[in-house]
Amino acid sequence: MGSIFEKLWRLGPAAFVFKAIIAAIVTDGLLLAFIFLRRSYRGRFFVRRDARVFQLRQQWDALISGKLPFERWRNKKFDLRIVEAMALDAFEAAGPEESARLLKFMRTSGLIEKRIFEAQHLKSWRRMRALVALGRTRAPEGVPALAEALRDRHLEIRLAALRGLGRTACPQAAEEILTWVGEWGLQVPALPLQSALIQCCGERPQLLLPFVKQAEGPLREILGRVLGEVATPALGLELLQFVGDEREELRAAAARAMSQIDAGLALDALTELAQDKTWFVRLRAIIGLGRLADPRATPTLLKGLTDSNRLVRLRAAEGLVQFRAVMVPVFEQVVQLRDRYGLHAFLTALENADLRGKLETQLQSSTSMDDEEKSNLQKVLQTGALPRNERPITEETHDSAGLRP
Amino acid sequence: MIRFLEISNLTLFWYYLATNLTYLAMLIIALKTSAQHQRRLESHRLSWVKDAPMTPPITIIVPAHNEEASIRVAIRNLLELDYPELEIIVVNDGSEDRTLEELREEFCLRRVRAVYIPVTKSAPVRGLYRSDVDSRLVVVDKQSAGSKADAVNAGLNAATSPYVCIVDADSVLERDALLRIMVPVLEDPKRVVAVGGIVRVLNGSELENGQLQRVRLPRKSLEAIQVIEYLRAFLIGREAWAQGNMLMIIAGAFGVFRTDLVRGIGGYRANSMGEDLDLVARLHRHLREKAVDYEIRFVPDPMCWTEAPSDLRSLGRQRARWQKGLLDVLWPNRDMLFRPRYGRIGCFALPYLWLFELFAPVMETVGIMTIILAASLGVLSREFFLQFLIFGYAFATVISMGSVLQEEITYKRYNDWKDVVRLVSYCFLEHFPYRQMHMLWRLQGLWQYLRGDHEWKPLKRKGLATARVE
DSSP states (O other), X not given: OHHHHHHHHHHXXXXXXXXXXXXXXXHHHHHHHHHHHHHHHHHHHHHXXXXXXXXXXXXXXXXXXXXXXXXHHHTOHHHHHHHHHHHHHHHHHOOHHHHHHHHHHHXXXXXXXXXXXHHHHOOHHHHHHHXXXXXXXXXXXXXXXXXXXXXXXXHHHHHHHHHHHHHHOOHHHHHHHHHHHHHHOOOSOHHHHHHHHHXXXXXXXXXXXXXXXXXXXXXXXXXXXHHHHHOOGGGHHHHHTTTTOXXXXXXXXXXXXXXXXXXXXXXXXXXXXXXXXXXXXXXXHHHHHHHHTOGGGHHHHHHHTTOSSHHHHHHHHHHHTTOGGGHHHHHHHHHXXXXXXXXXXXXXXXXXXXXXXXXXXXXXXXXXXXXXHXXXXXXXXXXXOXXXXXXXXXXXXXXXXXXXX | OHHHHHHHHHHHHHHHHHHHHHHHHHHHHHHHHHHHHHHHHTTOOHHHHHXXXXXXXXXXXXXXXXXTTTHHHHHHHHHTOOOSSEEEEEEEESOSSSHHHHHXXXXXXXXXXXXXXXXXXXXXXXXXXXXXXXXXXXXXXXOOOSOHHHHHHHHHHHOOSSEEEEEOTTEEEOTTHHHHXXXXXHHOTTTEEEEEEXXXXXXXXXXXXXXXXXXXXXXXXXXXXXXXXXXXXXXXXXXXXXXXXOOOOOOTTEEEEEHHHHHHTTSSOTTOSSXXXXXXXXXXHHHHHTTOOOEEEEEEEEEEEEOOOOSHHHHHHHHXXXXXXXXXXXXXXXXXXXXXXGHHIIIIIHHXXXXXXXXXXXXXXXXXXXXXHHXXXXXXXXXXXXXXXXXXXXXXXXXXXXXHHHXXXXXXXXXXXXXXXXXXXXXXXXXXXXXXXXXXXXHHHHHHHHHTOOOOOOOOOOOGGGOOOO
């Protein structure tokens, strides 16, 4: 190695520069030639491809019904690619009837079988391409091949397989994914895993429960999050066990899931979670309470308005403005809180829901308060500023709104 | 004197060689990375990203100061973007023209009390508005503090999403740009804290209702040369630096950041001249000091098209400002240089910026003068002088051609043969006299900064409404 540097050094700057000029000019020429040759090749390729796409489209019905023998296009690589791309594009945009017809075509023509074979036997980018195509077909028979690819050592391949399984949206795919994460741990980033599981567990969310119980660490949090997204009322009692879980992510998931179940069961748990020390657990609980739209949740939502986190405040306000029949008493209680940020959040939610006018009208026609009180509240509504002195909340106000828990 | 000239020429020779070798290495890395990226794209159906239940919401922040000519088109373009959960915050930064009125008329704004918590410093807000036409649009009307950074901070205070995307009001995004730029975030949301997209020159192209209809190369040479500059900067420079997680600039015209982190470091530095570079430098500093495992990525396919200056005066002002911005960021961060604590940022990225970006105009000017002097005094052989010039020219052309090649093999936005022929011709023509003028503008920027001239001089713009094929 030393001698090469020695020789280069002996050449001196002039000879070195001269050689560099030649190299640079040759490179310029090569780059130029490559750009123009490639461009003209691609131009011709696309003209040929477009013409063939046009021809095949003319025969589309005959092609997918099988009247046109599959061998006519299946044995030509150029045609095969075009037909597969056309079928998959059409499949993704089709309604239920058309997609069933296209799926049948892809099965009978051997397109799916070919992709399954490729997904199992090819390597690297080719395998990835096969997995993506297989995922696009959403065919359940592709699930084993996709699941096998989850064990690939390349992240890209694992991600393509995971996304493909997510597209199939069937419990069989969910089982495969859950078994895989159970055995191998977290081998992919959280978001794609969550997305795939949410898509696949929608039909049978109870599949998740044993895995959530067994899992540990970040995986437990991820599965908990998925559970929160897909939980149904039928899971009600099962979810209660997570309310006191030590992992905040799981408590948040439980809160998220609670809003999907029966209000009678969820209210107490959500009220407890709304006092949690972690802000996003409180946020989830407040959102859950808002979704329940149960007047018994009002005191907790009012407390949420004074939360230290602005998102919690905003969500609590969004929950409160839903009670349209009792807007005036709710507003009165918001003012009584004497929390500037809480009032601000409530007014924002009111305006976002375009309910400010309605509250104004209800305030004007309200008979449950005297004129001075009414005028004070109207002033607060108009200015967004709290009055300097405020009377404490009266018993009548609560009772008239029927808001006592 | 002769000894001085000899030393100077030798220094210049090695400097020039080092610059060119660095560019060459970056070109090779960028070509390889682009090829990998193209392959990776095959595993991403954008519709899957869009349909994914966990795709996080984004707030787009659009700082606008006297943008009456562009604002309607720019916001219409943003509202048309393909993304599941979007919030758009336009910050009217004390505009003296009809920017706010244009927005009011076009989007039926009504005054609201949207959540605005001044977490980051900005000039006082005069009012908040929400559109009746599209509730995703919020307008923050604030007093001007004379900087884009201050306007973005106001937008940050109103943002409600976990990610913010900063977009200039004189730019348009391709419909799927947000989906594309979010791909790295979706892949690894814990590590990826910011992503930059590519910015391309809009001049000459055809726009309709805020959507790019046809991409054409601008007719004016000055604008066409900037196309090559942008290709070189993004498709070679950013692509290569991002590969080593050493990306120091995310274009101010289009970038996505994690909201909590940007707020955590106090938002943009309000008086910063190169706010985009400054933010990324401070993010690197903050994350390295906290020993966080993170990545700042660049994705070359989500495209943002922006109007480039079309006259020499505006271009000169822009380039002088960029140079001032560079010095304004590098000087306060000089303590990061060669400190192991800052890893590759302190050991490679920042020294590169000092040596090959900040000092480049000084070195080039001094170099040209000493070489001419040495050649005329006979210290330097005239043949060598000529050879050196030819080498410099041929090599710089290779780099420019490399960027055109990158565009050709990857994104191929210029479909017309004539455009490609012209683009290639400008690779040969940009070196005289454009490059020398560019060097002088950058020198001017340095001089202005050192003299304390930190003023943000306005650039002449045609506006997006006039972007048409000539």
